[in-house]
Amino acid sequence: MEQLLGGGVERLPHALLLLGREGLGKSAFAEGLAHFLLCESPHATTACGSCDACRWLAAGNHPDFRHVKPETEEDPEEGGREKTKKRGPGIIRIDQIRELEAFVFVGSHRMGRRVVLLTEAEAMNGPAANSLLKILEEPPASVYFIIVSSKPKSLLPTIRSRCRALPFPAPDANAAVALLAAEGLGKQAGRYLDLAGGAPKLVAKWHEAGLIAPLDALIDTLQNPPSDPIGLAARWDSLLKSDPAFRLEHLVEELQRWLFDLTQERLAGSLRYHGAWPRPKSPAGKLHPSALFAAWKELMQFRRSARHPLNQQLFLESLAAHFLRALRPASS
Numbered sequence: 001m002e003q004l005l006g007g008g009v010e011r012l013p014h015a016l017l018l019l020g021r022e023g024l025g026k027s028a029f030a031e032g033l034a035h036f037l038l039c040e041s042p043h044a045t046t047a048c049g050s051c052d053a054c055r056w057l058a059a060g061n062h063p064d065f066r067h068v069k070p071e072t073e074e075d076p077e078e079g080g081r082e083k084t085k086k087r088g089p090g091i092i093r094i095d096q097i098r099e100l101e102a103f104v105f106v107g108s109h110r111m112g113r114r115v116v117l118l119t120e121a122e123a124m125n126g127p128a129a130n131s132l133l134k135i136l137e138e139p140p141a142s143v144y145f146i147i148v149s150s151k152p153k154s155l156l157p158t159i160r161s162r163c164r165a166l167p168f169p170a171p172d173a174n175a176a177v178a179l180l181a182a183e184g185l186g187k188q189a190g191r192y193l194d195l196a197g198g199a200p201k202l203v204a205k206w207h208e209a210g211l212i213a214p215l216d217a218l219i220d221t222l223q224n225p226p227s228d229p230i231g232l233a234a235r236w237d238s239l240l241k242s243d244p245a246f247r248l249e250h251l252v253e254e255l256q257r258w259l260f261d262l263t264q265e266r267l268a269g270s271l272r273y274h275g276a277w278p279r280p281k282s283p284a285g286k287l288h289p290s291a292l293f294a295a296w297k298e299l300m301q302f303r304r305s306a307r308h309p310l311n312q313q314l315f316l317e318s319l320a321a322h323f324l325r326a327l328r329p330a331s332s
Contacts, residue, residue, distance in 0.1 A: 004166070005045050009037065013164040015136055015145040017121075019152040020168030023202025027119050029168075030146045034115045037144055038065055063109035066116050068096050070123040092120070094127035097135070104135055104143050114140075118147045122154035129156050136162045170198030183207065191276030195257065214239060214246035215254060222258045223280050225327070229320035236316050248306040248315070255323055256299050262326075263292040287327060295326030 004012070016033075018026040032046070035057055039047035047054050056062040070090040100116060124132065133156060136145065147163060149155060170176075173193065180189035180203055189203070192212065196202040206212055221235050240246060257273045265271055266289045302319055309315035 004033070005036070012144065014139050014141070014143065015147065015163040017152065017155075017160060017163035017165045018146065018148045018168060019165055020150065021170075021197055021199055021202075022150040023196055023199025023205065024168040024170065025201055026148045026150070026168050028201075030117055030119065030148050034065065034117050034144075034146055037113050037115050038062060040112070064112065064114040066100060066103055066114075068092060068100070068116065068118045070120050071096070090123070092118075092124040092128050094125070094131050097124070097128045097131040100132075100135060104139060112142070114143045116143065116145045118145065121147045121149040121159075122151040124155075129159060133159055133162070171200060173198065176200040180204065180207075185212075194275055195273050197273070210243065210245045211250060214243045214250070218246075218251060218254050219258070219274070219277055222255070223278060225324065227324065229317055229324055232320040232324065233313065233316035236320065237313065240312075248309065248312070249303070252299055252303045252306045252319070255319070256296055256303070259292055259296040259299070259323075259326060262287060263289055263296065266292065291326050291328065295322055298322050 018030055020026055035047040035054065036042050036045065038053045038057060040051040040053045041048040047057075053062060057065060070092050103114065104116070118132075136159065139145070145163070147159075152160060152165075173190075176193055176198070177189045180193060180200055181187070183204060185192060185203070185207060192203045192206065192215075193200060195215070196206070206215065217239055218236070221232065221239070225232050226235070236251060240248065240251065261271045261274050266287055299319075299322070302315070302322075305315070
């Protein structure tokens with residue numbers, strides 16, 4: 001924050017794009033910056049926490065602040081009688097962005113700055129992204145956009161070009177491990193930090209959601225999988241049913257990490273995600289790197305449909321077949 005604000009608020013761009021993988025603290029930083037910009041008695045780089053503006057922000061009703069984030073999707077219950085909120089992220093729709101037009105182009109309630117915080121910006125659908133682009137073209141000088149994305153390549157290039165990018169690198173590993181150990185992960189904190197690609201807040205999110213044990217159980221199935229895809233799919237199905245917090249998206253993401261490591265181990269002799277886990281009995285040297293990489297790419301299709309599979313059992317059996325096909329020795 002000090003580096004960003006060192007030149008004074010007047011030198012801040014009208015639109016910042018905070019980018020980096022999930023779990024690096026981008027959203028927390030963005031919220032802190034938004035609070036600082038709206039605070040009426042700020043310290044050097046932080047909000048005071050006690051002025052009217054800070055109290056309104058804490059209560060969620062500051063008139064000069066808007067937070068745009070994905071709406072939770074809703075699907076009808078069986079029989080179509082009622083709607084229930086589905087787990088997982090939704091999308092940012094055009095009506096959410098259109099509501100910003102009146103906010104951006106009408107004067108401030110407090111005669112000061114206005115701030116738009118847009119988190120998970122990659123969740124914007126096409127119409128929403130185009131609507132945002134029009135607002136970003138000529139915003140008033142007193143309006144600041146703080147845009148957060150873990151997948152900036154999914155944003156329109158024209159949106160990225162109208163923002164100053166602020167990359168978030170992975171933090172120091174030793175400090176991150178110490179932080180996670182203090183939060184209850186103990187001596188195992190390092191292995192999960194590797195699994196999360198160095199993102200401590202992602203590990204903390206897994207821990208809070210109860211996903212650590214299911215991830216461990218899933219990795220156990222990957223170390224020594226049965227040769228039968230139906231049997232492997234049955235083990236995955238049992239795991240999913242035993243822990244509602246663990247979903248198909250988590251399973252597919254972990255399969256991708258596992259295949260990535262098998263490919264890297266085959267080509268470079270190193271691991272990115274699973275260095276703290278025992279290696280599979282079948283050595284990576286017997287596997288074909290092109291088959292591993294092809295399977296990793298195929299899983300992108302599975303990942304896109306993991307939230308709404310037409311038939312979960314068939315989805316798992318097909319997923320298991322693709323995974324096991326990649327594990328065939330290079331000579332077969």
